[in-house]
Amino acid sequence: MKIYYFSGSGNSYYIAQKIAKKTKGILVDIAKIEEDIILEDKVGVVVPCYAFGVPDLVLKFLKRVQNKSTYSFFILTYAGYYGGTFKQVDNLMPFNYNKGIKMPGSDTVFTSKKSRDEKNDKIYRVADEEIGKIIKEIKTMKENKISRSFEYYLLLPVYKLAMWYFRGAKRGFKTNEKCTMCGFCEKICPVENIKVGDKVVWDDHCEGCLRCINYCPFEAIEYKKYTRGKLRFKNKKIDISKI
Numbered sequence: 001m002k003i004y005y006f007s008g009s010g011n012s013y014y015i016a017q018k019i020a021k022k023t024k025g026i027l028v029d030i031a032k033i034e035e036d037i038i039l040e041d042k043v044g045v046v047v048p049c050y051a052f053g054v055p056d057l058v059l060k061f062l063k064r065v066q067n068k069s070t071y072s073f074f075i076l077t078y079a080g081y082y083g084g085t086f087k088q089v090d091n092l093m094p095f096n097y098n099k100g101i102k103m104p105g106s107d108t109v110f111t112s113k114k115s116r117d118e119k120n121d122k123i124y125r126v127a128d129e130e131i132g133k134i135i136k137e138i139k140t141m142k143e144n145k146i147s148r149s150f151e152y153y154l155l156l157p158v159y160k161l162a163m164w165y166f167r168g169a170k171r172g173f174k175t176n177e178k179c180t181m182c183g184f185c186e187k188i189c190p191v192e193n194i195k196v197g198d199k200v201v202w203d204d205h206c207e208g209c210l211r212c213i214n215y216c217p218f219e220a221i222e223y224k225k226y227t228r229g230k231l232r233f234k235n236k237k238i239d240i241s242k243i
Contacts, residue, residue, distance in 0.1 A: 001023055001024070001025040001026070001041065001042040001043065001044065002025065002026050002028050002039075002041075002043050002044075003016050003019055003020050003023075003025045003026065003027055003028065003043070003044040003045075003046060004028045004029075004030050004033075004043065004044070004045045004046070004061070005027060005028070005029060005030060005045070005046040005047065006029070006030040006031055006047045006048070006055055006057060006058050006061075006190070007046075007047075007048065007190070007209075007243060008048060008055075008106070008190060008207065008208075008209020008210060008211045009048070009106030009209065009210070009211065009214060009233060009235060010211075010234075010235035010237075010238045010240050010243065011048060011077045011103040011104065011106065011235055012046050012047055012048045012075075012077045012103075013046075013238055013243050014103075014235055014237055014238050015046050015075060015077055015101060015103075015127070015131055016044075016046040016075075017238070018128075018131050018135075019044060019046065019075070019131065019134075019135055019138070022135045023135065023138065023139065025044070029190070029243070030045075030047070030057060030058060030061050031057060031190040031191050031207075033061065036064050036065070036066070037064075037065055037066070038065070038066040038068055039065050039066065039067045039068060039069045039072065040068050040069060040070075041069060041070055042069060042070060042071045042072070042141075043069045043071075043072050043073075044072065044073045044074070044075065044138070045058075045062075045072075045073070045074045045075070045095070046074075046075040046077070047075075047076065047077070048076070048077045048078070048103075048209075049076055049077065049078035049079075049082045049083075049085050049100075050159075050162065050163075050166075050208065051158055051159050051161075051162030051163070052081070052082065052083030052084060052085060052151070052155040052158055052159050053083075053084075053085050053088050053155075053156075053159035053162075053163075054076075054085060054088065054089060055207050055208070055209070056163050056166065056167075056207060057191065057207050059088075059092070062089065062092040062093050063092055065093065067093050071096050071097075071141045072093075072095045072096050072097070073095055073096060073097035073098070073099075073138050074086075074089055074095040074097070074098045074099075075098075075099055075100075075101060075134065076089075076098075076099070076100045076101070077100075077101050077102075077103045078100055078101075078102060078103065079102070079103060079104065079105035079106070079107070080105065082100050083148070083151045083152070083154075083155040083159075084148045084149065084150070084151035084152025084153065084154070084155055084156070085152075086098050086100075086146040086147055086148060087147050087148055087149050087151070087152035088152055088159075090145075090147055096141070096143050096144075097137065097138065097141075097142060097143060097144045098144055098145060098146040099130075099134050099144060099146070100146070101127050101130055101131060101134075102123060102126070102127065103123060103124075103127055104116065104119075104120040104123050104124070104233065104235075105233070106210065106214060106233040106235075107210065108210055108213050108214055108223075108227050108230050108231075108232060108233060109210070109223055109226045109227060109230075116231075124237065162208070165208075166206055166207060166208035167204065167205075167206070168204075169202070169206040169208055169223075170193075170202035170203060170204055170206055172223045172224040173200075173202045173206075173212070173221065173222075173223055174221070174222055174223075174224075175199075175200050175220050175221055175222075176220050176221075176222055177220075178218040178219060178220035179200065179218065179220035179221075180218060180220070181196055181199075181200070182217070182218075183196045184215070184216065184217060184241075185200065185212040185215075185216055185221060186200075187241065188211055188212070188215055188240055188241060188243075189211065189212055190207065190209060190211065190243070191205055191206070191207050193205050193206050193207075194212060200221075210223070211240065213227055213232065214232045214233045214234060215232070215234060215240050216232075219232055
């Protein structure tokens with residue numbers, strides 16, 4: 001079984017990794033796939049929710065795959081409300097099994113300045129229990145459908161606006177005086193959108209995952225004025241450099 005994933009903060013990778021370990025699955029990073037592929041046998045997709053939909057990169061992936069699988073499952077990680085994401089995905093590739101898992105929020109732009117470690121620990125505990133149940137259901141090839149057509153069409157303009165905004169995000173990223181030009185941001189960017197030379201430069205295919213901001217070891221990356229003084233999110237259960 002192959003498990004395709006995309007992860008910015010590390011949350012979706014954390015879930016995909018746990019499923020792979022218990023099912024002897026093979027992890028495949030969607031961001032590293034360039035060619036069209038055929039999904040065969042038993043497959044899974046684990047991705048985050050961005051603005052009531054899937055990341056643009058995941059959307060393109062689902063549009064170009066040929067689904068010849070015997071059983072497929074789709075796991076969505078989300079922090080707040082996933083809206084009509086399952087309907088969006090179902091329009092492109094119907095899965096046999098759909099489930100959402102609540103995870104800690106990683107959006108440094110809009111979150112508060114307060115620590116959420118205690119709350120996040122509780123969210124992880126609940127998520128671990130939920131993923132245990134999901135793994136049992138996947139092993140027995142259980143069917144489960146989630147479809148929210150009304151939310152999908154209602155929130156579609158918000159999603160499209162967010163994707164447009166992400167594509168122009170390079171205009172908002174910058175480094176502060178803490179930057180040592182260490183190149184870690186370039187190394188961990190999932191879509192190779194960052195280059196470090198005489199200065200740090202963002203290209204024009206950002207997915208808006210904010211991994212560079214959250215995992216910079218010196219907290220030297222900002223997005224406009226919105227991340228100043230904000231606590232960075234780090235999934236302490238994974239090594240971001242190994243994703």
